[in-house]
Amino acid sequence: MEALLRLRLLPLALFISLLLSLLSQSSSQELQIVNAERRIDLTSHIIKVYLTLKVENVGTSPASEVNLAFSPAEVEHLAIVKAAVTTGKKKKKTYVPLDVKSTELPVAPNGTKYFTIILINPLSKGETTTLEVLYILTRSLEPFPVEISQSESQLVYFRDSAILLSPYHVKQQTTFIKTPSTRVESFTVVEPTKRVGTEIKYGPYDNQPPHSYAPILVHFENNNPFAVVEELEREIEISHWGNLQVTERYSLAHAGARHKGVFSRVEYQTRPGSTGVSSLKYLLARLPPRVHSVYYRDEIGNISSSRLRTDFLKSELVIEPRYPLFGGWRSTFVIGYGVPVEDFLFESPDGSRYLNFTFGCPLADTVVDRLLVKVVLPEGSKDPKAVVPFTVEQGLETKYSYLDVVGRTVVVLEKRNAVPEHNIPFQVHYSFNPIFMLAEPLMLVSAFFLFFVTAITYLHLDLSIRK
Ligand SMILES: *[C@@H]1O[C@H](CO)[C@@H](O)[C@H](O)[C@H]1NC(C)=O
Ligand SMILES: *[C@@H]1O[C@H](CO)[C@@H](O)[C@H](O)[C@H]1NC(C)=O
Ligand SMILES: *[C@@H]1O[C@H](CO)[C@@H](O)[C@H](O)[C@H]1NC(C)=O
DSSP: OHHHHHHHHHHHHHHHHHHHHHHHHHHOOOEEEEEHHHHHSSSSEEEEEEEEEEEEESSSSSSEEEEEEEHHHHHHHHEEEEEEEEEOOTOOOEEEEEEEEEEESSSGGGGGGEEEEEEEEEEETEEEEEEEEEEEEOOOOEESSSEEEESSSSEEEEESSSSOHHHHHHHHEEEEOOOOOOOEEEOOOOOSEEETTTTEEEEEEEOOTTTTOOOOEEEOOOOOOEEEEEEEEEEEEEEEETTTEEEEEEEEEEOSEEEOOOOOHHHHHHOTTTTTTTOOOOEEEEEETTTTTEEEESOOOOOOOOEEEOSSOOOEEEEEEEEEOOTEEEEEEEEEEEEGGGGGGOTTTTSSSSEEEEEEBBBBBOEEEHHHHEEOOTTTTEEEEOSSSSSEEEEEEEEETTOOSSSEEEEEEEEEOOOGGGGEEEEEEEEEEEGGGHHHHHHHHHHHHHHHHHHHHHHHHHHHHHH
């Protein structure tokens, strides 16, 4: 009955959406996609979608914007959208990054959300250009079954559309879905559909009108540990006395299929290849080169079972938690290290100073639900200004530590849904009066002086009593 109703309503809905899209197009430029190729990488729990669009201006006026459409579910889990224009032929292909911003369009069927790519050179009538888009989705694989035992594989659902959701007419398109292994339980067929090895190919589909959609469901094996840091607080403390102290507080969860039954360490250790395949056994943290005094501790205390490899370009810390993390399990821990301040603190031409450090989470293959980056400036710093290449929430706090007189200004940057692509440099500029450099030593000197006076008095007292 419901299906019948939908069948009857469908042509009407299609007609309305067509009419609306025609209306919206006549008010802006007219574009069409000559060819679209989409590659969806499902090998991790962080989904990467590479989209190549050959766009043609079929209107009369030049176009400087190209819109991308996303379903409401996708937008909720969208971590990043990047675009570049390719120029030159195959061998000398170069990529020029383009600005992408979220936009509201007057007509948005089914709550579709849009992102706009701003072209550097407007596309004139009849011209075509090729755009490369990368977007990343987090928390978009749904474990099914939702609970698995230690010896079972993790299976997940992925939902999308076989046809690219686009506000434009798409002349030809193909979608490739890459799975981590050849174990695919099921997938929706939208002819022509073909599966070979670890790849499912949807299409080619010809002449799809704007906002076409064909839901698909892929059920497949994904034994990646779904490492999600629910909250990460990174505190970066600048001392002009030579050290940059970084303290990172993690609360990590395995967001994959929940663990069922009891955990058997014996079974886990004797049959490592076939039990706990989707558990999180170790973590890899990429730290800056020249780190020193690295430590890693959890609620119980310091954990020494971590290995640090350093070279000129990077340091890698391999962390082995006390127990493997299964689906639904959580762990909180702290990583701390120091780096030479001269590697990250610079002077601008106007005499102010700035920190140039990496944003994001140092753990490989990890999603961060809520990331807080706190830059603790030296005492007496003024006019802090953060420069981050993507949108973040910014705030200021004051921190008091020992030897502080007026407290330190803390620049707080908050980003939700961070992925490894957010591990890029950011800067915090501030001005500093060198007179404040004397504050700490003066405090130290007076503290030592007081200490010695006390000590001497005490010793004198002690001696006099003994005699
Ligand atoms: C719009 O929603 C209807 C009902 O949920 C669905 O059948 C249709 O495929 C959706 N279309 C798009 C473009 O998302
Ligand atoms: C842990 O190790 C760090 C660095 O080695 C050290 O500073 C800290 O005091 C240690 N903490 C405990 C509780 O042992
Ligand atoms: C920040 O550091 C990166 C490399 O670590 C460098 O490429 C970039 O130019 C630096 N930015 C500034 C503003 O100094």
